[in-house]
């Protein structure tokens with residue numbers, strides 16, 4: 001258990017640099033105008049025009065060399081060639097071609113060209129370096145000439161580009177065919193998991209209007225642990241102790257949040273509190289969770305194939321999971337008709353289950369549950385529906401991506417029952433924003449709201465007797 005309840009002081013060490021903030025308003029705009037210009041979106045390294053020209057020249061050169069390579073390489077032998085042989089061959093052909101063209105390049109440029117050519121032939125072209133870069137978490141391609149990446153919570157435009165649409169399409173095709181999928185005019189989008197576990201989504205023209213769109217959420221081998229999340233300021237040690245009690249005493253928990261707000265990360269961290277002797281079944285669209293326990297059975301739902309057959313929905317997985325003697329069920333994201341089975345499972349002995357949901361507040365999360373059930377075509381009186389939600393869900397954890405790129409657990413809210421036909425809830429912890437710093441960082445602190453947990457007695461009976469001080473408001477936390 002979390003023994004120490006020291007004040008969490010200081011802010012996350014690696015908060016985004018203040019220089020290229022995207023969304024946050026700039027305090028103290030010009031005195032003449034009340035309307036502030038939008039914060040500028042800077043490129044990662046604003047290349048000066050000379051640098052840019054040189055890059056363009058190298059890019060053209062690379063295309064020439066690539067053509068020469070394709071003419072000279074034995075493509076059939078390529079598959080079997082070792083990396084060493086292939087690199088040597090590329091170096092030779094590129095060297096010869098450069099000599100023939102009479103072009104001088106520096107040693108670094110030559111090394112870079114060779115690497116880029118290798119990536120082009122064997123890997124994912126311009127995406128290869130971004131995929132290898134550990135500091136990048138998301139890659140977002142908007143057509144061939146615009147690639148954004150997310151680093152430490154910030155979106156930045158890179159100077160990496162594809163030559164043209166055809167080039168980008170070729171790389172997309174290489175990625176999806178490696179995982180047995182296809183994308184073209186008649187199947188214009190694909191959602192897949194790459195071999196390294198990264199989540200990949202692509203959409204091609206004509207549905208994508210300005211050229212192919214790609215989003216990659218890179219697979220993080222080392223998921224952020226509870227300790228790390230406390231350290232970076234995602235939540236406090238007190239909140240962690242509360243969550244540990246909630247998970248250990250088998251409350252049903254929903255992690256609610258916007259896109260990319262850290263829901264899966266939070267779910268993964270919560271799951272670390274599950275006892276190692278429990279049998280856990282996980283159901284995901286894309287297997288992202290990394291559970292540390294021994295007894296874990298993982299399921300991945302599957303979209304229909306090109307002929308529209310063979311789909312295995314999350315609901316199919318969930319129904320099957322219930323027959324597999326689970327101690328706990330974890331559904332990666334509740335976003336469809338599986339919600340009804342999930343609530344029923346939570347209500348009928350599969351307590352201690354967890355899932356995530358796309359919603360902007362705990363109250364919205366319950367509305368979203370209602371909407372999902374309505375969309376699944378299930379009609380039931382609103383009071384019955386809410387009563388089902390109120391008795392199934394115990395705790396809602398809200399994750400938020402703040403404007404400065406940081407992710408925080410902005411609320412822990414308990415569902416306490418039904419008052420009339422309204423689901424009643426009480427917030428136990430919240431992130432209190434107090435302002436914005438001169439360099440556009442969010443200023444605030446976590447605080448308990450002062451209410452005693454609805455589950456305090458349950459926690460005590462299960463041996464998680466949390467000190468009353470955890471629930472006391474203290475305005476001085478930072």
Ligand SMILES: Nc1ncnc2c1ncn2[C@@H]1O[C@H](COP(=O)(O)OP(=O)(O)OP(=O)(O)O)[C@@H](O)[C@H]1O
Pocket residue numbers: 137138217220224229232234257258259260261262263264265266406407408
């Ligand atoms: N507290 C945090 N501090 C820093 N980075 C975080 C934090 N929480 C999550 N991240 C990072 O943010 C990215 C998005 O996290 P995650 O996948 O958990 O979000 P999500 O809400 O599940 O996204 P989606 O809506 O796409 O499923 C990941 O790269 C993750 O490593």
Ligand SMILES: [Mg+2]
Pocket residue numbers: 263264265
């Ligand atoms: Mg997620």
